[in-house]
Amino acid sequence: MKTSSPSVHHAAAEGYQANADRYVKGRPDYPAEVADWLRENIGLRAGMTAVDLGAGTGKFTPRLVDTGASVIAIEPVAKMLEKLAAALPQVQALAGTAESIPLPDNSVDAIICAQSFHWFSTPQALAEIHRVLKPGGKLAMIWNMRDIRVSWVNKMNEIADRHEGDAPRFYTGEWRKQFPFAGFAPLEEQNFGFGHTGPVEDVIYNRVRSTSFIAALPTEVQDEVIAEIRQMVEGEAELQGKEIVTVPYQTSAFFTTKTA
Template sequence: MKDHVHHSAATGYKTAADTYVRGRPDYPPQVADWLTATLGLNADTSVVDLGAGTGKFTARLVATGAQVIAVEPVPQMLEKLSEAFPGVLAVNGTATDLPLPDASVDVVVCAQAFHWFSSADALTEIARVLKPGGRLGLVWNLRDARVSWVPKLDAIVNALEGDTPRFYTGAWRRAFPHPAFGPLQAQQFGHGHTGSPEDVIFNRVRSTSFVSALPAAERARVDEQMRDLIAAEPELRGREVLTVPYVTEAFVAVKTL
């Protein structure tokens, strides 16, 4: 199954599981209503957390009362998820090889994940396990580039991405339209990630797959670039607690076949 996982994810997330837990932002409160009202999750439904990682979004799904099945191909990430959510069924799998029967779940959610496997084949496999009328939810947390210093931080990260799939390029959209799904419907929510600079800036960047996969000397250079950015920005310099602004993009598509 490793052959189906992009090399940046297979290498970077293997070593970054702990940093991922510390550095990744949570999701805004509005997501709770989106999960229940838009995706229809409740105690009578089942949901697959596809590309579940360490379980950052799993807690949101568990809170709906739905039966949650977490699917993740990187063993180190899956181990963290299982430790955090012992009551959740956590299984190894990929978007093109889901270990589930046909028409067996009500909802599939991909949080911070769909760009890794966005393809017609993945959507066909997701449609296979969804019940008729089932829903596919896609969620991403993005730094809000409308705040002046955020594009400077993004530039440090983006310069290193290589061939790694990213949400912001829009390439994931090429998987749509797909004959099994209706049109994508989008919503957007704003929020912030508050904490120490070590977590909300340094560990967030370090948890990026292709940054984590760099040799130690190159990772040290990235840290130095971030220190220089913080020193140069009055909004960041000398602060023990920072809030990084985020926008959450949420999409849903309904299975039509």
């Protein structure tokens, strides 16, 4: 099994390979409304097949399992795929990339990209996704983003984002430039809000460390980033002295349908 592929951005290949454990601890779940979105908009149910593309450690995968559909998880980073396979033995876990999906033509009902499409938003990936989907199948994309309308969240993002380099990000909107795409209907969008509550070490510090471009930094630079965020947290009255905190998030969910 390969740990990376030429199509995998270096920040993802290096950062996620090195910090799969922190990814599991630091990443939030998804809002409860996602269950209805998967059922009503993506149409998932028993008897269907869904692909979790760029599945990582399987943070979103249980949401797909809960629909009753058969689930295939595809991930290029070996450490993450190993964790997914160990945690979710009922899911078929395959090494692969969005540009080379190891499945036959017209074989799946839905492909879901959770926190991943911005890494491979290319014509080659969309053509491959189109190949694998059945006619009428859905391509779904979903992202959790910290809510920067909250002042301290914005400060935390500003500290981390200084190190993003050339890593693709959802917030830039670059991924949208691939749409409209031949053979797919116009994108449809839905948004949800929720909070990620837990130990401050996980929901703030391990969450930042799990960011691809932070995880790919030398350890001493990662420590400097976390130290700066700790200093910021200590200066915020809302967070001072708290072991359990809630980080506000916004979830953006999109889907399109294979038309031809």
